[in-house]
Amino acid sequence: MRKLLQLSLLILVAYTCSAQDSLRGSITPERAWWDVVKYDISVEPEFDLKTIAGINIITFKTVAAGKRMQIDLQEPMEINEVSWPTQEGRGQKIIFQRRGNIYYLDFAEPLAKNKIYSIAIKFSGFPHEAVTPPWDGGWIWRKDKYGNPWMSVACQGLGASVWYPCKDHQSDEPDSASLSIIVPDSLVAIGNGRLRNKTDAGNHKTKYVWAVTNPINNYNIIPYIGKYVNWSEKFDGEKGKLDVNYWVLQENEVKARKQFIQVPPMLKCFEHWFGPYPFYEDGYQLVESPHVGMEHQSAIAYGNKFANGYTGTDRSGTGWGSKWDYIIIHESGHEWFGNNITTDEIADMWVHEAFTTYSETLYTECQWGKDAGNAYNIGLRKLIKNDKPVIGKYGLNIEGSTDMYEKGSALVHIIRQIMNDDKKFRNMLRGMNEKFCHKTVTGAEVERYIIEISGADLSKVFEQYLASTLVPVFEYKIDKGTMSYRWSNCVAGFNMPLKIITTDKDVWLNPTEIWQTMPVHSNKIIVDMNFYVVSRKM
Numbered sequence: 001m002r003k004l005l006q007l008s009l010l011i012l013v014a015y016t017c018s019a020q021d022s023l024r025g026s027i028t029p030e031r032a033w034w035d036v037v038k039y040d041i042s043v044e045p046e047f048d049l050k051t052i053a054g055i056n057i058i059t060f061k062t063v064a065a066g067k068r069m070q071i072d073l074q075e076p077m078e079i080n081e082v083s084w085p086t087q088e089g090r091g092q093k094i095i096f097q098r099r100g101n102i103y104y105l106d107f108a109e110p111l112a113k114n115k116i117y118s119i120a121i122k123f124s125g126f127p128h129e130a131v132t133p134p135w136d137g138g139w140i141w142r143k144d145k146y147g148n149p150w151m152s153v154a155c156q157g158l159g160a161s162v163w164y165p166c167k168d169h170q171s172d173e174p175d176s177a178s179l180s181i182i183v184p185d186s187l188v189a190i191g192n193g194r195l196r197n198k199t200d201a202g203n204h205k206t207k208y209v210w211a212v213t214n215p216i217n218n219y220n221i222i223p224y225i226g227k228y229v230n231w232s233e234k235f236d237g238e239k240g241k242l243d244v245n246y247w248v249l250q251e252n253e254v255k256a257r258k259q260f261i262q263v264p265p266m267l268k269c270f271e272h273w274f275g276p277y278p279f280y281e282d283g284y285q286l287v288e289s290p291h292v293g294m295e296h297q298s299a300i301a302y303g304n305k306f307a308n309g310y311t312g313t314d315r316s317g318t319g320w321g322s323k324w325d326y327i328i329i330h331e332s333g334h335e336w337f338g339n340n341i342t343t344d345e346i347a348d349m350w351v352h353e354a355f356t357t358y359s360e361t362l363y364t365e366c367q368w369g370k371d372a373g374n375a376y377n378i379g380l381r382k383l384i385k386n387d388k389p390v391i392g393k394y395g396l397n398i399e400g401s402t403d404m405y406e407k408g409s410a411l412v413h414i415i416r417q418i419m420n421d422d423k424k425f426r427n428m429l430r431g432m433n434e435k436f437c438h439k440t441v442t443g444a445e446v447e448r449y450i451i452e453i454s455g456a457d458l459s460k461v462f463e464q465y466l467a468s469t470l471v472p473v474f475e476y477k478i479d480k481g482t483m484s485y486r487w488s489n490c491v492a493g494f495n496m497p498l499k500i501i502t503t504d505k506d507v508w509l510n511p512t513e514i515w516q517t518m519p520v521h522s523n524k525i526i527v528d529m530n531f532y533v534v535s536r537k538m
Contacts, residue, residue, distance in 0.1 A: 021396045021397055021398065022395065022396060023070070023099075023100075023101075023102050024072065024101065024102070024159065024161075024168065024169075024397045025169075025345070025346075025394075025395050025396040025397030025398065026395040026396070027169065027171070028070055029068075030066075030068050030069055030070035030104060031069075031070050031167060031169065031172075032063075032064070033062060033063060033064040033065065033066030034060045034061065034062050034063065034066060034069065034111075034167075035060060035061050035063055035172055036058065036059075036060050036166075036167050036172050036173070036174045036175075037059040037060055037061050037116065037174065037175055037176075038058075038059040038174050038175060038176050038177060038178075039056055039057075039058060039059075039166065039174045039177040039178070039221065040056070040057040040059070040177070040178045040180075041054060041055075041056045041057075041164055041177070041178065041179050041180065041221065042054045042055050042056075042179075042180040042181075042182070043163075043164070043179070043180070043181055043182070043223060044181075044182040044183075044205075045139075045151055045183070045223075045225065047141060047149040047151065050126060050129065050139070050141050051124065051125065051126055051127075052124065052125070052127055052139065052163065053122075053123070053124035054122075054123055054124070054164065055120055055121065055122045055123070056120075056121050056123065056164050056165050056166065057085060057118055057119070057120045057121075058071075058118065058119055058121065058165075058166070058167075059116065059117070059118045060116070060117055060118075060119075061114070061115070061116050061117075062111050062112065062113050062114060062115050062117065063113070063114070064113050065110045065111065065112060065113045066107075066110060066111055067106065067107050067109070067110040067111070068104055068105065068106050068107075069104070069105040069107070070102055070103070070104060070105075070167070071096075071102065071103045071104075071105055071121065071165050071166070071167070072101060072102050072103075072159065072161035072165065072166060072167065072168035073101065073102075073103060073123060073161050073164070073165040073166075074101045074128065074158075074159070074161050074162045075100070075101060076125055076126050076128075077123060077124070077125040077126070077127055077161075077162070077163065077165075078123065078124060078125045079096060079098075079103050079121055079122070079123050079165055080122040080123060080124055081093065081120075081121075081122040082094040082095075082096050082105055082119060082120070082121050082122075083119070083120050084118070084119060084120070085118050085119070085120045092108075094106070094107060094108075094119060101161065103165070105119070121165045123164060123165050127139040127153075127162060127163040128158070128162050128163075129141060130153075130154055130291070133154040133290070133291035134154035134156065134291050134292065134293070134294045134301075136158070137154055137155045137156065137157060137158030137159075137162060138153070138154070138155065138158065138162055138163075139151070139152075139153050139162075139163055140152045140153060140154065140289075140290050140291060142290040144226060144227060144249050144251065145251060146227070146251070148186070148187070148226065148227045149184075149187060149225065149226065150225070150226040150227075150249070150290050151223070151224075151225040151226065151290070152222060152223060152224045152225065152289050152290055152291070152301070153222050153223060154222075154289075154291050154294050154301070155219045155222075156219045156294060156295075157219075157346065157399065159218070159219060159397075160218035160219045160221060161218075164221075166218050167218075168218055170217065170218070170342060170343060170344060170345060170346060170440065171344035171345065171440050172440075173215040173216055173217055173218070173342065173440065174215065174216060174218075175214075175215050176211070176212055176213050176214065176215070176216075177192070177211065177212055177216050177221055178196070178209060178210065178211040178212075179191035179192065179209075179210045179211070179221055179223060180207055180208070180209045180210075181207070181208050181210070181223045181225065182201050182205050182206070182207045183205060183206060183208070183225050184204060184205055184206075185204045185205060185206050186227070187225055187226060187227060188208075188225070188226065188227065188228040188230075188247075189206075189208040189210075189223060189224070189225050190208070190210070190223070190224040190225075190228060190247050190285070190287055190299065191208065191210025191211075191221075191222070191223055191224075191299065192210055192211075192212045192216065192220065192221060192222065192282070192285075192296060192297055192298050192299045193210055193211050193212035193213070193279075193282035193283065193298050193299070194210065194211060194212075194243075194282060194283060195208065195209070195210055196209045196210065196211045197209040212279070212282045212297065212298060213281045213282060214278070214279050214281060214282055214297075214298075214438055215438045215439075216297050216339070217297065217338075217339065217342055220295070220296045220297040220339065221296075222294075222296045222299065222301070224247065224287050224288075224289060224299070224301075226249055226288075226290075227249055227250050228247045228248065228249060228250070228287075228288070229247070229248060229249075229250050229253050230245060230246065230247050231245075231246055231253075231257070232244060232245045232246065233264075235263075235264055235267050235268075235284070237267065237268075237271055237276060237277055237280070238271050238275070238276040238277075239276045239277070239280045240280070242267070242277055242280055242283065242284060243283035243284070244263060244264075244267075244283070244284045244285075244286075245283060245284070245285045245286075246260050246263075246285070246286050246287075247285065247286070247287040247288060248287075248288040249288055252288060252306065255306040256288065256306055258306070259306040259307075259325060259328075260286060260328070262324060262325050262328050262329070263284075263286060263328060263332070265366070265367065266328060266329055266332055266363060267284070267332075268366075269362065269363050269366035269367075270332070270333060270335075270336065270359060270362075270363070272366070272426075273359075273362050273366075273426055273429055273430070274336040274337075274359075274429050274430060274433050275336075275429075275430040275433045275434060277335065278335055278336060278339065278340035278433065278437065278438065279297065279298050279335065279339075279340075282297075282298040283298060284298060284300075284332075284335075285298055285299040285300065286300050286302050286328065286332075287299050287300065287301060287302060288302050288303065289301035289302060289303045290303065291303050292304060292311065292327065293327035293330075293331045294331060295331045295332075295334030295335070295338055295339060295356075297335065297339040298335075300328075300331045300332055300335075301331065302327050302328065302331070303327065304325055304326060304327035304328070306325075307325070308322050308323060308324055308325050308326075309321055309322045309325075309326055310326040310327070315380060315383065316375075316376045316377075316379030316380050317379050317382065318375045318376055318378075318379035320364050320368065320372050320373075320375060320376040320379070321360070321364075321376060321379075323364075323367070323368070324363060324364070324367070326360070329359065329360055329363050330356060330357070330359070330360060333355075333356040333357075333359030333360070333363075334352065334356050336355075336356075336359075336433050337351065337352050337355035337356045337359070338351075338352035338353075338356060340433055340436070340437060340438060341432060341433060341436045341437075341439065341441060341446075342439070342440045342441070343440065343441060343442065343443060344440045344441065344442050345392075345394055345395070345397075345442075346392060346397060346398070346399050347391055347392035347393055347394045347396075347398065347399065347400065347443075348391065348392075348442060348443035348446075349392070349399050349400070349404055350390045350391065350400065350404040350408045350443065350466060351441070351443055351446050352404075353404040353405045353408055354390075354404060354405070354407075354408025354409055354411060354412055355408075355412060355429075357380070357405045357406060357408060357409035358377070358408075358409045358412040358413065360376065360409070361373045361374075361376055361377040361409065361413065364376045374413075374529075374530055377409060377410065377413045377530075378529055378530070380405075380406040380409060380410070381406060381407075381410055381532060383405075383406045384403050384406050384407045384410070384532075385401065385402070385403055386401075386403065386407070386469040386470075386471065387401055387403070387469065388400065388401045388469060389401060389466065389467050389468060389469060390403050390404045390407060390408060390465070390466045390467075391443065391466050391467055400466075401469075407465060407532070408465075408466075410465070410532040411461070411462075411465040411466070411532070413530060413532075414461065414465075414496070414530070414531055414532060415450060415454065415456075415458065415461070417499065417528065417530045417531060418454065418456050418458070418461075418496070418497055419454050419456065424453075424454075427453075428450065428453045428454065431449075431453060432446070432449060432450075435449065436449075443466075447459070447462050456497070457495065460491060460493050460494045460495055460496065461494075461496050463491050463494075464490055464491050464494055464496070465532075467491070468491055470489050470490055470491065471489065471532070471533065471534055472487055472488075472489055472490040472494060472496065472533050472534070473487070473488045473489040473490070473533065473534045473535070473536050474487065474498060474511060474527055474533050474534070474535045474536070475487075475488050475536050475538055476525070476535070476536075476537060476538065477537065477538040478520060478523050478525075478537075481519055481520060481521070482517050482518070482519055482520070483517065483518055483519075483520045483525070484515050484516070484517050485509065485511055485515070485516060485517075485518075486511055486512065486513055486514060486515045486516065487511045487512060487513055488513070489534075490513065492513075493512075493513075494512070494513065495510065495511070495512050496511070496531075497509065497510050498510075498511055498527065498528070498531060498533070499527075499528040499530075499531070500525050500526065500527055500528065501525065501526040501527075501528060502520060502521070502522050502524075502525050502526075503521065503522040503524065504521060504522070506528075
């Protein structure tokens with residue numbers, strides 16, 4: 001009986017988790033009929049109590065008539081009241097009910113199609129506290145070395161609904177957003193974009209109002225609160241003067257000024273390869289955070305201890321990764337891939353992480369040459385686990401393997417080799433950021449675009465490196481001046497071109513799973529190391 005009871009409880013828990021994952025990860029009927037236009041979020045944290053209270057005014061457009069709306073807010077946070085803002089001329093309350101981490105709002109009558117509406121949602125509670133941010137996610141309550149409060153949020157994956165009510169699906173970004181933060185007068189509050197207003201909130205508190213004018217991911221809307229100092233500069237970019245702002249704790253200003261000189265050469269390199277910085281209207285900010293870092297749009301979180309590498313370590317093991325600050329380079333690369341180009345689902349997060357991790361290779365190349373970039377890229381492969389596919393599960397808010405970083409970068413590097421034309425490859429990267437500018441896309445759309453621009457049949461290459469855990473093996477044997485070769489350990493139909501190096505020349509092959517032959521003048525060949533494959537002489 002006890003075993004049956006335990007089994008029943010496990011089934012119930014599994015069913016509940018699956019239902020919640022589906023509600024969070026899919027476009028439910030209660031989500032499908034409306035699109036977010038703008039979030040106007042206000043929040044006031046209470047540091048000693050570890051609580052927050054606020055309001056989110058959600059402006060939305062109806063793409064169909066609808067009466068029931070799904071709003072996400074994770075337990076133990078609570079919605080206290082939902083109403084029509086007074087400017088709507090209505091003022092009445094809206095009925096709502098909770099189901100786990102979501103709320104259903106029921107309007108008195110169906111809202112008409114193709115109209116713009118606004119609702120005000122008051123919320124409060126104890127937001128989930130991040131223990132090891134940014135990996136577990138949540139609100140962060142820390143103190144600086146002088147005992148001053150230092151607060152922020154990191155919620156990628158876990159979702160913005162961990163602290164404010166929203167439509168928490170990656171496919172629906174607000175076209176713009178504002179964040180008002182009320183803090184004690186002794187502290188400074190920073191948000192995304194530009195500071196629009198700073199006013200006395202009474203009771204020895206100050207209200208800071210920040211805003212972005214571009215679309216933004218839900219998880220990127222983040223407050224930073226602490227004893228900050230600020231300095232700024234102008235970057236001469238492709239679209240003119242870009243406002244660059246730096247925010248760090250007072251005690252770290254000297255070393256931050258020294259470390260942050262890496263920002264302008266990073267911006268120059270990335271604009272060359274990817275096109276103009278995507279958010280000139282909102283500016284670029286680098287903000288010291290109480291965690292290692294995150295790609296918060298136009299307000300990059302920085303916590304890399306003002307050291308090169310990743311917290312002082314070269315992840316590639318080649319020495320090249322010790323010459324630059326990983327968080328400055330990687331998290332800023334997300335401004336193009338992740339923030340400018342955003343995937344509809346986190347199952348396709350490889351688009352964000354593969355290209356952003358490859359930005360590290362390109363930055364190394366920009367500063368120290370192509371051989372250095374290649375060496376760095378190859379060095380990262382030791383981190384690949386091949387534990388599960390890079391593509392996650394659709395409709396369930398489930399990411400794929402963390403191999404989306406290093407294996408994804410290896411895939412982009414392979415595509416570059418196959419194209420064998422750096423000008424064309426660069427134009428492809430710039431074209432991606434132009435075609436998908438400020439848009440959400442599917443991984444399949446990105447694959448189709450790359451295939452079209454490259455002119456190469458890459459469908460099986462994507463399947464091999466994104467949907468399987470197999471590392472393709474190039475098998476070959478040489479007998480009396482003839483080499484036989486094929487692919488093995490691969491998906492059916494795998495046909496990736498491969499460059500080999502013989503004693504007298506470089507040769508491009510088109511292996512398949514079927515043995516092929518070619519004449520050779522040597523018993524020794526070398527597979528180009530820029531391809532992430534295994535070679536095996538039979």
